[in-house]
Amino acid sequence: MQLALAITLRLVRRVKNALNCPWTRVNVNPLSFLLFMFKLSVKILLVMKKLFNSVLFILLCNCAPSLAQTYTIALQSKVGANPMVNQNIPTLTVRDVSIYKGIPQKKYALQNVRRWVFNYNQNLYEALVEGRITRENYLNKIKNSLIDTACVTNQKINRNYVSVFIGLDSLSNKEVIVDANNNLDFSDDKVFTFNLKEKVNTLPRIEVSVDYFNGKEIQPTTVSMKMDPNETTYSQNEIERKANLVLIMDPYRSGTGIIGGKKYNFYVNNEYFGLYPLKNYYISVKPENEDANENSFRFNSTDTLRFGHALYRVKQLKQDLLQIELIAKTKFEATLNSMAPEISGKDIFSSKDFSSQQLKGKYILIDFWGSWCRPCVESLPDLKNLHEKYKSKNIAFVSIARESDPKLLRAKKIITEQKLDWPQLAALSDDLEKNYMIQGFPTTMLIDPKGKVVIKEIGPQALEKIASYLAENL
Secondary structure (H helix, E strand, O other): OHHHHHHHHHHHHHHHHHHHOHHHOOOOOHHHHHHHHHHHHHHHHHHHHHHHHHHHHHHHHHHHHHHOOEEEEEOEEEEOOOOOOEEEOOOEEOOOHHHOEOOOOOOOOEEEEEEEEOOHHHHHHHHHHOOOOOHHHHHHHHOOOOEOHHHOOOOOOOOOEEEEEEEEOOOOEEEEEEOOOOOOEHHHOOEEEEEOOOOOOOOOEEEEEEEEEOOOOEEEEEEEEEEEOOOOOOOOOHHHHHOOOEEEEOEEEEEEEEEOOEEEEEEEEOHHHHOOOEOOOEEEEEEOOOOOOOOOOOEEOOOEEEEOOEEEEEEEEEOOEEEEEEEEEOOEOOOOOOEOOOOEEEOOOOOOEEEHHHHOOOEEEEEEEOOOOHHHHHOHHHHHHHHHHHOOOOEEEEEEEEOOOOOOHHHHHHHHHHOOOOOEEEEOOOHHHHHOOOOOOOEEEEEOOOOEEEEEEEOOOHHHHHHHHHHHHO
């Protein structure tokens, strides 16, 4: 910029001097004078071009921050209800209960002792060292684990478990004892009794002693968890289904930020109570004062965050700080009140091409399900009844089965038995689920004729919401 101005001033002086020169007052060759003026004009134009480019560069630099906006959210550690709650079901049935003392001698209709593993990576490593799993199996299992392998030790950690006794009597009472002090003795722990006929709304909290490896040595600590005795598993096995318990780990970090003129709550998982450095974190974003199921999707910190019709990347994440950067605007999100992305695929029976673009102007009900998912299969008759009631109306149905079997044998069998006569697609990879931000199964959603998501819900209760909505709008 300064160079261009200097050149301009120098040319102006030359013109001034030329006009004051003696030869301008006497007869001069007109062609020579015109040639001189032409060269001077060209130089002036070149200077003006440099000036224009300099001004344009400055304007672009001033505009750049709006294309790469950065937002900083201060985080605070909390405990309690939040979208990042991590639920764990003690799934390891203890076959040799002789290692425990104080098991109640009362006669139960159903009973068992289960264990929940605290540090999954440590448990796997001990299994590898003891020859219970192969190295290849070990590497495959820890590939998606959040805990850094630096938090694994060659020493055996005996208190890397939480043991639970569960008994059901003939009166539908569930008695639960958690070995909270981790001494393999249930006699010195509190007995919780729950009536299975009544849903437990206020969940009791317990303090459990465990050991962990901090990267240098094994240390004892106490962690706080809630117990959920309600029947939450859909196993076909009665003992697995009824004589069970959910341990809820609910520490998290959260903060609030105003982005695009809208207030959002950010939740970051503090899984394992902040004891371990994690390879990755889960992040959930929720607009304040809006429907609870909007954007309840758990993003990985390495994912592109999608909310507010824009894409963001995590620029920095610390214990007390989350920093995100805007990278692009987007129209489609598959969250409430946003435009739904296109769905395309082939019908698993007819192999006909399907595209949701062909259904513009109609309501579209999309059901994400799986043949392995008991509540998905149990809700199919209700879905079929809804289809029968509204199939002549301005609505189209499409089901998308999430299957690991490329031949879809089990899914095809269920669809045939249930006589589901609307387009049936299959998702054999995670791409469609990520695009539609599917958090669990079954997820059912309703898209209005303009392509906007008006209902998105996890669980069989979604059909009740959709039925009520359609009764008012169709």
